[in-house]
Amino acid sequence: xxxxxxxxxxxxxxxxxxxxxxxxxxxxxxxxxxxxxxxxxxxxxxxxxxxxxxxxxxxxxxxxxxxxxxxxxxxxxxxxxxxxxxxxxxxxxxxxxxxxxxxxxxxxxxxxxxxxxxxxxxxxxxxxxxxxxxxxxxxxxxxxxxxxxxxxxxxxxxxxxxxxxxxxxxxxxxxxxxxxxxxxxxxxxxxxxxxxxxxxxxxxxxxxxxxxxxxxxxxxxxxxxxxxxxxxxxxxxxxxxxxxxxxxxxxxxxxxxxxxxxxxxxxxxxxxxxxxxxxxxxxxxxxxxxxxxxxxxxxxxxxxxxxxxxxxxxxxxxxxxxxxxxxxxxxxxxxxxxxxxxxxxxxxxxxxxxxxxxxxxxxxxxxxxxxxxxxxxxxxxxxxxxxxxxxxxxxxxxxxxxxxxxxxxxxxxxxxxxxxxxxxxxxxxxxxxxxxxxxxxxxxxxxxxxxxxxxxxxxxxxxxxxxxxxxxxxxxxxxxxxxxxxxxxxxxxxxxxxxxxxxxxxxxxxxxxxxxxxxxxxxxxxxxxxxxxxxxxx
Amino acid sequence: xxxxxxxxxxxxxxxxxxxxxxxxxxxxxxxxxxxxxxxxxxxxxxxxxxxxxxxxxxxxxxxxxxxxxxxxxxxxxxxxxxxxxxxxxxxxxxxxxxxxxxxxxxxxxxxxxxxxxxxxxxxxxxxxxxxxxxxxxxxxxxxxxxxxxxxxxxxxxxxxxxxxxxxxxxxxxxxxxxxxxxxxxxxxxxxxxxxxxxxxxxxxxxxxxxxxxxxxxxxxxxxxxxxxxxxxxxxxxxxxxxxxxxxxxxxxxxxxxxxxxxxxxxxxxxxxxxxxxxxx
Numbered sequence: 001x002x003x004x005x006x007x008x009x010x011x012x013x014x015x016x017x018x019x020x021x022x023x024x025x026x027x028x029x030x031x032x033x034x035x036x037x038x039x040x041x042x043x044x045x046x047x048x049x050x051x052x053x054x055x056x057x058x059x060x061x062x063x064x065x066x067x068x069x070x071x072x073x074x075x076x077x078x079x080x081x082x083x084x085x086x087x088x089x090x091x092x093x094x095x096x097x098x099x100x101x102x103x104x105x106x107x108x109x110x111x112x113x114x115x116x117x118x119x120x121x122x123x124x125x126x127x128x129x130x131x132x133x134x135x136x137x138x139x140x141x142x143x144x145x146x147x148x149x150x151x152x153x154x155x156x157x158x159x160x161x162x163x164x165x166x167x168x169x170x171x172x173x174x175x176x177x178x179x180x181x182x183x184x185x186x187x188x189x190x191x192x193x194x195x196x197x198x199x200x201x202x203x204x205x206x207x208x209x210x211x212x213x214x215x216x217x218x219x220x221x222x223x224x225x226x227x228x229x230x231x232x233x234x235x236x237x238x239x240x241x242x243x244x245x246x247x248x249x250x251x252x253x254x255x256x257x258x259x260x261x262x263x264x265x266x267x268x269x270x271x272x273x274x275x276x277x278x279x280x281x282x283x284x285x286x287x288x289x290x291x292x293x294x295x296x297x298x299x300x301x302x303x304x305x306x307x308x309x310x311x312x313x314x315x316x317x318x319x320x321x322x323x324x325x326x327x328x329x330x331x332x333x334x335x336x337x338x339x340x341x342x343x344x345x346x347x348x349x350x351x352x353x354x355x356x357x358x359x360x361x362x363x364x365x366x367x368x369x370x371x372x373x374x375x376x377x378x379x380x381x382x383x384x385x386x387x388x389x390x391x392x393x394x395x396x397x398x399x400x401x402x403x404x405x406x407x408x409x410x411x412x413x414x415x416x417x418x419x420x421x422x423x424x425x426x427x428x429x430x431x432x433x434x435x436x437x438x439x440x441x442x443x444x445x446x447x448x449x450x451x452x453x454x455x456x457x458x459x460x461x462x463x464x465x466x467x468x469x470x471x472x473x474x475x476x477x478x479x480x481x482x483x484x485x486x487x488x489x490x491x492x493x494x495x496x497x498x499x500x501x502x503x504x505x506x507x508x509x510x511x512x513x514x515x516x517x518x519x520x521x522x523x524x525x526x527x528x529x530x531x532x533x534x535x536x537x538x
Numbered sequence: 539x540x541x542x543x544x545x546x547x548x549x550x551x552x553x554x555x556x557x558x559x560x561x562x563x564x565x566x567x568x569x570x571x572x573x574x575x576x577x578x579x580x581x582x583x584x585x586x587x588x589x590x591x592x593x594x595x596x597x598x599x600x601x602x603x604x605x606x607x608x609x610x611x612x613x614x615x616x617x618x619x620x621x622x623x624x625x626x627x628x629x630x631x632x633x634x635x636x637x638x639x640x641x642x643x644x645x646x647x648x649x650x651x652x653x654x655x656x657x658x659x660x661x662x663x664x665x666x667x668x669x670x671x672x673x674x675x676x677x678x679x680x681x682x683x684x685x686x687x688x689x690x691x692x693x694x695x696x697x698x699x700x701x702x703x704x705x706x707x708x709x710x711x712x713x714x715x716x717x718x719x720x721x722x723x724x725x726x727x728x729x730x731x732x733x734x735x736x737x738x739x740x741x742x743x744x745x746x747x748x749x750x751x752x753x754x755x756x757x758x759x760x761x762x763x764x765x766x767x768x769x770x771x772x773x774x775x776x777x778x779x780x781x782x783x784x785x786x787x788x789x790x791x792x793x794x795x796x797x798x799x800x801x802x803x804x805x806x807x808x809x810x811x812x813x814x815x816x817x818x
Contacts, residue, residue: 365711
């Protein structure tokens with residue numbers, strides 16, 4: 001690499017975090033180079049140090065962390081040694097940062113354009129008028145609707161995807177040399193994500209801005225980056241140009257990451273003789289005056305998995321609440337084995353409550369932090385089964401082994417001493433302790449890393465084949481649907497737009513929304529985004 | 539097990555600030571006085587052992603009061619009576635405030651509305667006037683004072699418990715418990731209360747101080763513990779005339795009230811700083 005061309009050169013970077021009074025390394029001796037105009041993808045699971053490295057590229061360490069060793073040469077200047085004043089001068093004007101949650105990054109009390117132009121005015125790069133004109137030009141480039149006036153709205157008056165684009169415009173306002181994108185589309189729906197990705201890629205290319213693009217989603221990084229670095233536990237696993245990396249990963253860890261999404265269960269088709277285990281008919285539900293579910297109907301057959309897919313606001317989580325009885329339906333019914341269930345959980349019998357178990361999205365919130373794993377799993381056993389203390393203990397051990405958690409090691413732990421995947425396993429274990437006939441899994445893997453997700457999917461599939469439980473699997477992620485569903489229900493704005501067997505819905509979708517949804521799921525092909533944008537133009 | 543707890547405690551103990559140590563010392567000394575009062579006080583609580591208003595001497599370290607009872611002995615017994623009263627009142631107030639507040643948070647709906655408005659009514663009337671009024675009607679006695687003050691103080695605890703409870707009730711594990719068919723008591727005591735402990739314990743310390751001051755004030759006005767029982771508030775009242783002669787003796791029970799209040803506050807501050815540190 002010729003040094004003229006080089007923008008960022010990090011070598012021997014070690015970042016440490018203080019835990020229990022001792023400095024422990026988060027990032028180990030990392031080297032990183034970035035040319036002008038190049039986009040580098042950083043990929044890895046949580047705890048890999050992606051964000052820490054991204055922030056270090058600005059010479060910044062989060063509170064409780066420190067840059068312990070190494071040099072961070074930005075355009076020839078060492079940011080690790082530079083004074084705070086020098087670094088502050090660079091940040092915003094020559095290096096910019098786009099955070100994961102634009103909603104949290106914008107100040108809700110100020111208009112977008114004030115916040116977008118503030119940096120430029122503050123750094124005395126431009127006058128306020130010039131900055132406002134540039135901001136409007138950037139809004140146009142980011143393809144925001146009504147670019148002339150959208151800046152005069154407050155953050156809550158625009159959608160999540162628009163806010164994320166406004167934030168990118170804010171980062172671009174001083175024409176920086178380097179932008180760090182930290183998972184900018186993770187909080188967005190797939191159909192919004194593709195728009196934001198296209199705008200970000202367009203603007204970075206046109207302005208010849210170098211970027212570090214951080215994501216846990218390989219398919220997205222493949223669209224954005226020229227070169228990819230794979231990280232694990234603060235160490236570099238390997239790096240290569242995007243195409244080489246995708247076609248021929250060298251390291252085992254990278255190969256595992258690449259293979260994660262290949263798990264698939266065999267679709268179990270309906271047979272004529274069966275009758276549905278759970279049938280939902282003409283369900284209507286609302287929060288106050290807002291209708292969230294409109295005439296939703298579908299059936300769940302024994303030992304099958306029905307995937308309910310939709311974007312945020314589609315009513316899919318409300319559906320879970322209504323079936324469980326937490327939110328009583330306005331009209332319509334939920335019947336278990338042909339017998340209608342009372343709409344509120346308060347009027348359901350113990351037996352009915354036992355039959356349907358709900359597993360939540362956030363295992364952190366679903367487990368009482370003050371109780372041990374043993375207590376958590378024992379409670380349903382105590383309530384629903386006549387087992388004595390000794391038999392309950394044996395059953396807990398049995399369940400933990402089923403969940404692939406060593407009973408003696410985990411029985412006494414509290415949720416804080418478990419990883420995200422282990423917590424979700426405990427939640428599943430608690431549901432299984434009730435010996436349910438149907439489990440509603442509400443986005444159970446969305447808070448988890450890909451490899452952990454794969455483990456949970458395999459566990460669910462094994463439990464289904466061993467115990468014969470049926471699932472309602474609620475998700476926004478079509479890759480998961482491909483992996484685990486037998487039947488698919490697609491929802492949009494509280495309405496079922498399409499339902500059918502997995503093979504028919506995925507292979508030949510009838511509704512335009514399902515087609516849109518399917519086409520928006522990023523693929524591992526680096527040309528996917530270009531191709532998608534081209535087909536849309538035609 | 540014990541060793542591991544002890545080794546974990548050691549850095550905690552080392553990090554206790556000096557103010558908290560002072561608070562612990564004050565609480566300790568007053569606690570010992572309260573528990574061992576009959577053993578350590580030189581004279582009995584009620585016995586007249588000399589002339590009225592004797593000055594400080596070998597026999598009576600802090601002199602005697604308006605009836606000729608030993609001041610020091612009454613101060614020591616006063617710790618037992620005043621602190622005991624305040625503690626009992628605070629405990630009762632917490633029992634009422636916690637059970638109603640957490641139930642309102644868990645059940646919601648009409649119960650929440652009803653309890654909330656009832657508390658608003660109680661809080662709308664100035665506490666001291668309300669207490670004086672009720673005590674004037676039912677007659678002053680230790681039991682009636684405990685009940686009246688506990689009910690009045692429980693309104694603040696209700697508000698706090700309800701607010702803390704609300705944020706816990708929003709967590710999924712409470713939904714899971716509801717769907718499991720758990721009873722109200724089980725949800726309140728197994729799921730919500732353990733997670734509300736930190737702010738409530740801190741509130742207990744602060745509430746104790748307020749109750750203690752309130753009880754002392756009522757005693758000073760002659761509506762609390764009835765004679766001849768020793769009580770810091772009424773001791774100030776009974777001997778107040780000595781101040782005009784330049785004798786500071788009546789200020790000693792008043793100082794005891796102030797010192798205990800400050801000591802408890804120091805300990806509460808320390809506890810709050812620990813629990814906020816571990817929360818992050």
